[in-house]
Amino acid sequence: MSEKEIKDEMRELGIKRIWNTKQKKAIIALVIIATAGIVGGFLIVEYNRVQNRIILATTTSTYDSGLLDILVPVWEGQTGFTVEILSVGTGAALRNGESGDADVLLVHSRSREDDFIAAGYGLYRTCVMYNDFILIGPASDPADLLNAINITDAMTRIKDESELGNANFTSRGDASGTHLKELLLWSLVEGFVPDPAVNTWYDEAGEGMGATLTIANQQNSYTLIDRGTWLANKDDVSLILVYEANDSIDIDKNLLNPYGAMLVNPLIHQGIKYEKAMSFVAFLVSEQGQKLIGEFKKEGELLFTPCFGKCNETHDCTTTEDEVEFWSQHNGGHIRTTSGPSLASADYPLYGTVSI
């Protein structure tokens, strides 16, 4: 019988197609090759992507402000590289820098940044911009913060009224830059250190800013919030702004929130995209970058003040001459010289002209 007749008879009998051994082996081989091809394809695509990207580790409040959505595409367009943004807490961002899983950091906690540099994990810290924190609270404002004369007075009022049982406070409680700032502000009240175990009016959310705001809203409590997150969410909550920094009062400078960028040290890890990261930070502090930062509006309000070279305006962030000189060399967002730490040197200077 011809093959066609065999097939017809098989169909009549209801027998399904039988593969012979050779065909079976061919099919298995095909499947394995196809799978290897697909997996290999993905590996190549991802590897390529990894080569052309830098990982920026930054804080959730920075990311949620939307500033990076404006800044990053400009640099990406100029250089052809991509920035992938890890939006985590300050502590996690710094840890990613320590383990070499990020290439550049943008955080807002000067003392921790200095520790990071001193420990040799990072290089070339520079001031980029600052925004401010504000106090928000219930519309009824039981602690009468609307009439507070400065930040110390404001914090004192919250504490006093809460101890009387008329108010409460929600804290980030997550060791973030915001949380540390909040603790600093409490310390202005005669060195007060809030303890949720003892101070029943004090709650630690252990969450990011958005989630903490939701909790504060539901509990009708006072809380410290960065202006960016506030502007984005103020229409969705019943809390109101009760205290913001008064420019003419020195102690209110404690509410200012300066941001620092740091490069992760390429000598203690492999695979750090050092030059691309440097190009990105150079862009942030360049004339163009600083202008974009200063013009960024959220809900119609300006949010950040660019402060490269003039961070001395804020309380806990000082600009150094070395910093300005180094980054001016790299102005324009493009690397002209890559001066970096020497392989032979055991310590890593903040700035220097050691060449590789």
Next chain:
Amino acid sequence: MGILANDIIDGIIEAFSLLFSFDPELWNIIEVSIRVSLISTLIAAMVAIPFGSFMALRDFKGKKAISNVLNTFMGFPPVVMGLLVFLLLSNSGPFGFFGFLYTTIAMMISQFLLSTPIIMGTTKAAIESVDPLLKEIIISLGANERQLWWELVKDSKRSILAGYLVAFGQAISEVGAVMIVGGNLRWHTRTFTTAIVWQTRMGEFGMAIALGILLILIAFLLNYALTYLQMGEK
């Protein structure tokens, strides 16, 4: 209470408009989620089905011990797997030089490691639960070991497929591991689950609800397929 309820209603409305307007970010999330879960579980199946059925048919030294280990790994907490893979792939870790941390490759690796024991275990159970009479008949017909294996796999294909769907279901709804090793990077490693966590924490319920609806739909479809398969099995 009032404000939260408004949020949710606004969220549902936004969810439907996002779904039907083919919002590119939403579709990117769908693509990443399905790609990561599908590929990792398919490769896991290609490894696990042969091994699982082999374990069911052969007797070897230490079989009981290995079976116990396998059962334990089936219940391996996904987020711990994520931590493990993170430590291995971190730049400070042993396999950091690949640079795969915060990529879909890392996510696929952790889901592969989670799915393989599941599929192995269910395949083994499926083959072991085949009627021993059928096994005897096949052997008495003169089948060699490989032919026996193939016949039993064909006979239990519904159960094996069900095991695969369990693994896929776990993969697509997993949140801890993919967040840790993927980093929830926008446009690159953001999945249903990581996006829902992130959006909810920000208070942006619209996209979170849209993703939640889709995820529930997928879970329903999987469950329906599972039930259908199990009903068909004798």
